[in-house]
Amino acid sequence: MENNFVFMFDQSESGMKELLGGKGANLAEMTRIGLPVPYGFTITTAACNAYYDAEKVISPEVESQVLQSLQVLEEKTDKKLGNPTNPLLVSVRSGAVHSMPGMMDTVLNLGMNDETVKGMAELTNNARFAYDSYRRFIQMFGNVVLDIENYFFEQQLEEIREEKGYQSDTELTAEDWKEVIEAFKSIVLKNTKRSFPQDPKEQLFLTIQAVFDSWNNKRAILYRRLHQIPGHLGTAVNIQSMVFGNMGEDSGTGVAFTRNPSTGESKLYGEYLINAQGEDVVAGIRTPQPIATLKDEMPDVYQQLVNTCQLLEDHYKDMQDIEFTVERGKLFILQTRTGKRTAQAAIRIAVEMVKEKIMDQREALLRVDPDQLNQLLHHRIDPEYKREKLAAGLPASPGAATGQVVFDADEADKLSKEGKKVILVRPETTPDDIHGIVAAQATVTSRGGMTSHAAVVARGMGKACICGCDSLKIHLDSKQFAVGDTTVNQGEIITIDGSTGEIFLGEIPMIEPELSDEFQLLLRWADEERKIGVRANADNPTDAAKALEFGAGGIGLCRTEHMFMDASRIPTVQSMILSETTTERKESLDQLLPMQQQDFEQIFETMQGHPITIRLLDPPLHEFMPDKEELLVDVTKLQITSPDSNELQEKQTLLRKVRLLEESNPMLGLRGCRLGMIHPEIYEMQILAIFQAMSNVMKKGITVKPEIMIPLVSHVNELKEMRELVIRISQHVQTETGLAFDYLIGTMIETPRAALTADQIAEEADFFSFGTNDLTQTTFGFSRDDAEGKFLQHYVDSDVLKRNPFVSLDQDGVGKLVENGVKLGKATNPALKTGICGEHGGEKESIQFCFDLGLEYVSCSPFRVPSARLAAAQSTIRSERKKSRKEPQYS
Ligand code: PEP
Ligand code: MG
Numbered sequence: 001m002e003n004n005f006v007f008m009f010d011q012s013e014s015g016m017k018e019l020l021g022g023k024g025a026n027l028a029e030m031t032r033i034g035l036p037v038p039y040g041f042t043i044t045t046a047a048c049n050a051y052y053d054a055e056k057v058i059s060p061e062v063e064s065q066v067l068q069s070l071q072v073l074e075e076k077t078d079k080k081l082g083n084p085t086n087p088l089l090v091s092v093r094s095g096a097v098h099s100m101p102g103m104m105d106t107v108l109n110l111g112m113n114d115e116t117v118k119g120m121a122e123l124t125n126n127a128r129f130a131y132d133s134y135r136r137f138i139q140m141f142g143n144v145v146l147d148i149e150n151y152f153f154e155q156q157l158e159e160i161r162e163e164k165g166y167q168s169d170t171e172l173t174a175e176d177w178k179e180v181i182e183a184f185k186s187i188v189l190k191n192t193k194r195s196f197p198q199d200p201k202e203q204l205f206l207t208i209q210a211v212f213d214s215w216n217n218k219r220a221i222l223y224r225r226l227h228q229i230p231g232h233l234g235t236a237v238n239i240q241s242m243v244f245g246n247m248g249e250d251s252g253t254g255v256a257f258t259r260n261p262s263t264g265e266s267k268l269y270g271e272y273l274i275n276a277q278g279e280d281v282v283a284g285i286r287t288p289q290p291i292a293t294l295k296d297e298m299p300d301v302y303q304q305l306v307n308t309c310q311l312l313e314d315h316y317k318d319m320q321d322i323e324f325t326v327e328r329g330k331l332f333i334l335q336t337r338t339g340k341r342t343a344q345a346a347i348r349i350a351v352e353m354v355k356e357k358i359m360d361q362r363e364a365l366l367r368v369d370p371d372q373l374n375q376l377l378h379h380r381i382d383p384e385y386k387r388e389k390l391a392a393g394l395p396a397s398p399g400a401a402t403g404q405v406v407f408d409a410d411e412a413d414k415l416s417k418e419g420k421k422v423i424l425v426r427p428e429t430t431p432d433d434i435h436g437i438v439a440a441q442a443t444v445t446s447r448g449g450m451t452s453h454a455a456v457v458a459r460g461m462g463k464a465c466i467c468g469c470d471s472l473k474i475h476l477d478s479k480q481f482a483v484g485d486t487t488v489n490q491g492e493i494i495t496i497d498g499s500t501g502e503i504f505l506g507e508i509p510m511i512e513p514e515l516s517d518e519f520q521l522l523l524r525w526a527d528e529e530r531k532i533g534v535r536a537n538a539d540n541p542t543d544a545a546k547a548l549e550f551g552a553g554g555i556g557l558c559r560t561e562h563m564f565m566d567a568s569r570i571p572t573v574q575s576m577i578l579s580e581t582t583t584e585r586k587e588s589l590d591q592l593l594p595m596q597q598q599d600f601e602q603i604f605e606t607m608q609g610h611p612i613t614i615r616l617l618d619p620p621l622h623e624f625m626p627d628k629e630e631l632l633v634d635v636t637k638l639q640i641t642s643p644d645s646n647e648l649q650e651k652q653t654l655l656r657k658v659r660l661l662e663e664s665n666p667m668l669g670l671r672g673c674r675l676g677m678i679h680p681e682i683y684e685m686q687i688l689a690i691f692q693a694m695s696n697v698m699k700k701g702i703t704v705k706p707e708i709m710i711p712l713v714s715h716v717n718e719l720k721e722m723r724e725l726v727i728r729i730s731q732h733v734q735t736e737t738g739l740a741f742d743y744l745i746g747t748m749i750e751t752p753r754a755a756l757t758a759d760q761i762a763e764e765a766d767f768f769s770f771g772t773n774d775l776t777q778t779t780f781g782f783s784r785d786d787a788e789g790k791f792l793q794h795y796v797d798s799d800v801l802k803r804n805p806f807v808s809l810d811q812d813g814v815g816k817l818v819e820n821g822v823k824l825g826k827a828t829n830p831a832l833k834t835g836i837c838g839e840h841g842g843e844k845e846s847i848q849f850c851f852d853l854g855l856e857y858v859s860c861s862p863f864r865v866p867s868a869r870l871a872a873a874q875s876t877i878r879s880e881r882k883k884s885r886k887e888p889q890y891s
Contacts (some may be wrong), residue, residue, distance in 0.1 A: 556859020672712020
């Protein structure tokens, strides 16, 4: 049977998004529900993949189906492609399964040539319009299909405008446009060595091919990487009969959101341009009018738009982003898609849609992306700090940022790679600037509205953005902008507030974020649903308090070495490490004991009875030591300047000891529980500090639930010995204080051997916490310190690995060890508690994986706790839905 590679809008069924792409599926759906959609057809993603499989050739099968569908379109519209008296014109647009706004190519007005333009002029009785449309087509086709730089066309237009003394394009007459067209055709001839193609079918197939090719352009690949969209999906192509927003003052084009994508407010939001075509709004070249004014300019169209928006939102049960065109007073809907929104808007929309009974709580929880929540946990400008603003534009994407001004995306990228914070300032951005927007802290444009490219892209990334700030006079040549008398040069610092649209000179203090009421409510719903605990990694009272504030159920990892790193403690820690006898070491440890004990007391008091997993010292000792290279330089200098000094002697001794501690593979060396095995006095001090702190806090009537964790165990005998040490010291303190302690002893599972012998290890452990940072390192054999910079990014870029395994758990490899570890551990110790405390504990896909394996909790940094709570709820809901789909349904 012949494959169906092309579907008319009214021929497909719902549930075909994979084939039709998001745009195609929605156009078909809108056609089915009777909305005024210009008719057309969709070439499927399968055709795109077949094109790539055939080394970029459109097969005869696809070609003939396109031609058949074109005939149907011609019959339905009663027009014909290329017919000089009654020409059909079409738009050709990309449309992938996942929306990738502005990343791929579009061509409008296809079908125009030297003959059809005359027919158009006659038919519309508007020669100016017809010739303007033709020149637009040559320009777009020239740029997208023939790969000619837009600059050549713009330059040419500018020259003709100047020659005629015009200020703007609206002054050009039909005769002027004819002149422009001839000039544009010469540009095509000069750049491609052939004339502009006059055959509309040739135009059509060349454009389809260009849209397929645009799936693999640089910016689309970067966008996919940023949003983890697989590269093999391909794009569909939508061919739709044209409607024109540039037919005069009763025509226009615009974008509408059914709710505000920045704040979530339930009010029609958007903008439009009168007498303009398709991409003018999104391209940000002219600053459009807010949608509310359409109510006065075209009341009937406005009302029809309001009704359509309502209908679409009810139908899709989500906020929609709609493109519309008004042709001589008649409304057409060109596209609808789920609107991209800020985290703040996502939460408000989800919560309000529950209140409006559009969806239930569980559905609302699934509508917010946990990754987006981090946007809300960032700093904002201190409102108490009064500073005069330099300028203000449209508040396109909320958040505050400080950085040095740059005017070029490549420069932004370069400086950010050097670790500098930059703010990208441009007249407008195009999809080619995306790497600059990614690299910058924030983006500011002087032109364009709330739906311009910069606004949409920045919002999607959760980056602050200000658009349409027209008081900014940007001079790209001299790399500066001016506002009134003030000039700001590249490299100067500015601060921007994307929530208010304000720009300030210099750096401005920021304040800590707070969780809005809606945010709190959504998280409470998440807690009602989730069946996996969320703890935080915290090792000081401030982080512990933050963890509780953000809703953590306890501390899943307290890294005690972080308590050693305080500047005031380093000398004592260093003398402890450099001790040459145990007695000497014990002296330093005696000094450290009260400090550690005090830290624990503060954390225990802060956590008020919540469980706290305390990990004994883990890193290689030389991490606390002075830098060897620096010592060497000092010694060499002193040997020349003061060869007999005490200082030289001291430095030489230090250097000798540092060399003694040095290891070739410190990550595989004397660290983790091996420290406790070789120098038990270090762990003894830490354990004593924990239990003495516990007794002091218990005496104040506060419950303390410590879980003492032994790191980097690879053999059960290590844990056995360390466990005996913990029990011995706890019994000693209990006898001394007369208190009874309730505590657990467990281990991290961070080496493949530990996971493989988890049944033996579990016999000595009350709990396992999977340290997936080290487990990833030891399973792959990739250094967690060096791999990213040396080769891992290349692996991810070239699809050797789908994701960076230090960010998202490698479920096939490391995940198998975790699964095995849980199964074996619970087999010999059914009461064993399990959790994860590697970085993966805060990542949504890894959380789903941990939930599916039956882990009791995940633990992550305090700022990731809210998003982990949401991801945990989503894991529970998704798994339950999957299970109920599998179970037989009885009526
Ligand atoms: C781990 O290895 O996953 C872990 C949590 O420990 P650390 O990152 O401190 O080595
Ligand atoms: Mg570790």
